[in-house]
Amino acid sequence: MANVTLTINGKEITVPAGTTILDAAKEAGFFIPTLCHEPSNPGYGGCRICVVDVKGARALVASCCAEAANGMVVETESQAVIEARKTIIELMLANHPTxxxxxxxxxxxxxxxxxxxxxxxxxxxxxxxxxxxxxxxxxxxxxxxxxxxxxxxxxxxxxxxxxxxxxxxxxxxxxxxxxxxxxxxxxxxxxxxxxxxxxxxxxxxxxxxNLAGKARTYEIRKEPVTCTFCDAGCQFDLNYKGNKVIGVTAREPGEGRPLCLKGRLGLELLYADKPLTPMLKKDDQYVEVSWTEALGMEGVLKKLDELKE
Known part of the structure; x- marks a missing residue:
C-alpha cells in the first residue's frame, strides 16, 4: 500500500494512504477532541469539534473525515482551531443542563x-x-x-x-x-x-x-468477562466498587459489543452482589419474571424433568 507524508504541528509523519488526519495525528502523539467520531463506524463528521487548520484550505477541516495527503501541513491547536472548538462547546452548553x-x-x-x-x-x-x-x-x-x-x-x-x-x-x-x-x-x-x-x-x-447513585465513575474498577450463555462469546465489564460487583456493563467500542439482554442479566446473577430483578416485556408492558424465564431456561428444565421421569 502506498504511503503519504505530511507535517503535523511541525512534525513530519508517514502514514498509509487513506489514513484520516485524525488517525495520523493520534499516531504522531497529538490530541484532537472528538464527540461524534466512533472508530468502529467512522466518517460521520457531524460535531466538527475535531476541526484542524490545513495550510491552503479555505476553511477549517474536519479531521475525522479528511484523508491525509502528501505535503499537507496541519496545525491541531492554532488560534482559529481553538476559537472554533470553544464556540462549539459554548453552543452545546447553551442548551445543556449544568x-x-x-x-x-x-x-x-x-x-x-x-x-x-x-x-x-x-x-x-x-x-x-x-x-x-x-x-x-x-x-x-x-x-x-x-x-x-x-x-x-x-x-x-x-x-x-x-x-x-x-x-x-x-x-x-x-x-x-x-x-x-x-x-x-x-x-x-x-x-x-x-x-x-x-x-x-x-x-x-x-x-x-441499576447503577444510578451506586458509585462515582472514578470509584468504579472494571474487569472484562466473557459471556458463556451462548457461543457468541460477547464481552462485558464487571463494575467493582471496592470488592463488590455493583453491575455489569457493555465494553468499550472495539472490545466486544453485547447483542442481547440475556447475557448481561445472566452475568448479573452470577457476579453481582445484589443482582437485578429481571423483567421481560409481555403485552407491551415490562413485568418481573423469574431468572429461569429471563434466561430462557424453562425449556431446558422441563426437558430435564421429563428425563428424570
Missing amino acids: DCLTCDQNGDCRLQDYAYRYDVKRSGFEGEKHNYPIDDSNPYIVRDMNKCILCGRCVRTCEQVQDRQVINFAFRGFNTKVAPAMDTNLAESACVSCARCLVVCPVGALTYK
Missing part, C-alpha cells in the same frame, strides 16, 4: 472534559432551552434527552445490528432529537436493552438505571 455535580456521568463525560480543557466556564449564547421529560420507562436504561448533544453515535451503533435500528433523528432545527419510531418512549419501542447505545454515548444522555 447538573454535573449530581450527574452519574460526572468524571466520564467528554463535554465536561473539553469544557475544562478549553476553559469554557459558561455559554455566551442565550435563548430557548429544551425541557424534555426523562424517559425511565425502560427497566434498564434511562434516557435524558436534555443532555443529548445530537452526536448520533447511539443511532449509528444501533443501525449496525441487522433488524435493530430502533432509534433515529426526529424533527428539525431546534426540535431535533433522537427518538424511537413515532417518538414513543423506550419501553414502547422495539428496544431489546442490549446497551450498545450506552457504551458509545459521550455524555450523560444514556445511563444504566
